[in-house]
Amino acid sequence: MDTVFEDAKTAIAQVRDGDTVMVGGFGPAGLPVRLIDALLDSGRRDLTIVSNNLGQPGLGLGALLRAGQVRRVIGSFFSGNPEVAAAQRDGHLEVTLLPQGTLAEAIRAGGAGIPAFYTPTGAGTVLAKGKETRVFEDGRAYLLERALHADVALIHAHQADRLGNLTYRGAGHNFNTAMATAARLVLAEVDEVVEVGELPPAEITTPHLYVDAVVVP
DSSP states (O other), X not given: OOOXXXXXXXXXXXXXXXXXXXXXXXXXXXXXXXXXXXXXXXXXXXXXXXXXXXXXTTBTHHHHHHTTOEEEEEESOOTTOHHHHHHHHTTSOEEEEOXXXXXXXXXXXXXXXXXXXXXXXXXXXGGGTTSOEEEOTTSOEEEEEEOXXXXXXXXXXXXXXXXXXXXXOGGGGTTHHXXXXXEEEEEEEEEEEEXXXXXXXXXXXXXXXXXXXXXXX
């Protein structure tokens, strides 16, 4: 068995200062809370966080921001945490804003080995600044967006078997499934561990070959 079962503190010790860290979740759905708390306690700094949002003031990923551990954030929805705008204004945080669909596709592309892709989303807006724009046969303008990769992905799944195969529940799929393919090191927080053979094969979304460590309840 290649997958290691361990607690959040032990798993997160593999994260290094300066790493790019993808963090799954959409609001509270599919958020790897124990791994985020362990990352906060680790004191790791100079992190680039790739996530839909940066938590709330002092909560979740927002606690990492308040502790000064985040250097850059790449995501879509930061209005839920006004400290993001304040940190950017004060020069403490670099913010890269991507439309939500573009963020999801950039992560998926990273996992699929696609270096870049064109999308009409954001063309003709301030988000197009500094990006290549191309007009195709349909006459529409498209932006070239680069794929996203990470050193580490912190994800949440519903169940894991003892090989590390993962299943998800409902909205918990969100960014977690794509992030599991786009990082060098994948740490999966789960609700429940079952024996090999107990997970219906058709429900396994993330095969164990992507998963390096499972954080048990």
